[in-house]
Amino acid sequence: MALAPKLQARQSAQLAMTPQLQQAIKLLQLSNIELSAFVEEQLEKNPLLERGTGDENRRGEDVAAIADTPAPSTDTVTSGEAMSDMDVPDHAMAPEQTAADVGGSVDWSRNDSSGSFSGSGDYDAAANSAAEITLAEHIQSQMPMLKFSDRDRLVADYLAGQVDEAGYLRMSESEVAENLGVSAAVVSSVLLQLQTLEPTGLFARNLGECLGLQLREAGKLDTPMQALLDNLALLAKHDLSQLAKLCGVKVPELKTLIAELRKLSPKPGQAFGGTMAGAVEPDVFIRETPNGGWSVELNADTLPRVLVNKRYYNEIKKAGDGNEEARTFISECHADANWLVKSLDQRARTILKVSSEIIKQQDAFFAYGIDHMRPLKLKDVADAIEMHESTVSRVTSHKYMHTPRGLFELKFFFTAAIPSLDGGEGHSAEAVRHKIKILISEETATTIVSDDKIVQLLRAQGVDIARRTVAKYREALSIPSSVERRRMFKHA
Known part of the structure; x- marks a missing residue:
């Protein structure tokens, strides 16, 4: 049979992801800090977006509409009823709806990171990935070098989340033990291992301990130096004579010891970028209800309001009737603004839905402590709420939950099973x-x-x-x- 070129018509079905859908998926995995910077950028770029400051500054018709369709904010894990399915959509929503149509504005936290958004759906990955390493990332990168059991690893992860930007642990061992439902001896054992991480001085509970860890590593923590660390208050008062007596040395020798202290780093964590737990804003709050259940609530205090100014859009559109370029620009801005508002609202609903299911699955942990955590996989939650596993994975990354037992990343609750x-x-x-x-x-x-x-x-x-x-x-x-x-x- 002779070979020859020819034309054939063939039908095939395939999934096509629109730029808007790609953007909605990417918004899911952003932390509230990253998302806040992203929203701030859109407020500067899009003339139809405005920052809401409360009901007193909204147009009357918007207030009325929002009152009729409240935004998602709470869920109570007692009735077993699932929220409406708000998984990633497979098509673009109608562009004519405003913030009022989807339940008002969606709020997110303030931050100093960056992101980008445009009508083409482009996302500046380099701007988000090129940031300097944070102290949290540096600590996590060293964790595999420590030999922890699964329970101790969970305790270590929790302690790492309580370190401030200077590298200090601001919670007592008893507080950590009470929050996690483990003994103080377990916390102390884990803490001793964490204090071996670099830079030396991390996980200290006060300045004296921080300097002591560095001196011990250098082999310079003798009895006079320890006495000096135990009496730093006298050093602050420059009472060298009393300090010399307590250290059992003469003043010239004491000055040598003080010179050694000045070579050390009082804030070992400040060598890294970013912030630690003191600046982490939880995405959801978990509170115990009087009937023994759990209330799941979005953190509204970290959610800046984003509204679409439809009146301004109509005015500009009417004024640009004779200018096709202006009409195209304002129409694109309108579509982008509506899609952003819808994506933020959908993201909030999805976080609330996933968090509610995690609480249902790990109820024993909240009631009795870390030894009662049950095996849990992303697929378990995905199947229960009828979402894709990849969606749950994105939602649980860099999202935090404030609970009666402390602040946890959502991924903390997923454990292996035998x-x-x-x-x-x-x-x-x-x-x-x-x-x-x-x-x-x-x-x-x-x-x-x-x-x-x-x-x-x-x-x-x-x-x-x-x-x-x-x-x-x-x-x-x-x-x-x-x-x-x-x-x-x-x-x-």
Whole structure:
């Protein structure tokens, strides 16, 4: 058969993402800080967008419309009713609706990062990715070097979130222990490991401890230097004679010690860009209700109002009837403004919906503490609220939840699972580690349990676990092997 070129008509179906849809998806994954900068830029670029300052400054007809269709702000996790599906749309919404049509304005927090938006849907990724590394990112990059169990890793993540921009931990161990439902000894153990991170001095609770960590690393923390750190108040008063007596040295030697202190960094965290937990604004608040449920509420205080000035649009459109270029420009501005308002409203609804489901899934954690966290995957939440898993992933990134137990990133609540032998609900990895720890703590010199024996005992309790997993969890708990434990009992 001869080969020859020819034309053929063929039909095919494929998903086409409009620029507006791409922009809506990108808005989902922005933190409230990044989104705030993005909105500020749009207010400067688009003449039809305006910043709302309250009902007293709105047009009467807009106020009435907003009153009839309130914006999403709260949900109560008691009735089991799901909110309306606000997943990423598969088509562009009608451009003629204003902020009033979608429930008023949507508010977001103030910040100093950057972003961009245009009618073509372009997004300046370089502007957002080229920022200098923050202290939070620097700490997280070092976490894999520390050997934590899953529970201790969660405690470490929480402590990292409480460090201020100077590098100091501003919460006491007892406060952290109470918030997370663990012992103060666990918090103290995790904190000691975190204080080994670079730069030295991070996670100190006061100036004396910060300087002490740096001196200890340099091998200069002797008795006189420790006495000097214990009496920094006298140093601030320049009472050198009294300070010299307390340190057991003469004034010239004391001045040498003081010179050593001045070489140290009193604020090790300030070498990095960005801010830490003190500046993190939660996206949602979780409050316990009188009937034992949980109320989920968007943080309205961090949401700057964005409105579409439809009256100004009509005036400009009428004035530019004879100018096709002006009409095209104002029409594009109008479409962009409406889409921005709709995207922000949709983002708020999606965050509220995902947060509500997380609360339902992790109710035991809020009631009893970190040891009661249940296994949870992104897919579990996605299936429950009928959204795509990628949407849930975007929503939980860089979003924070303020709860009675403290401030947590939404991703904090997703934990691994160990399958059950009977096919029922899996066991959380932390619960399994706790079982291993209990089995080993009950050993005597004649009843040492090997990893294989632990597998058998756990399987008898319905936990489907492999020997290598037991060994991994045992090592994460810093527990020696059965051979080493037997040797320890022998020499005890």
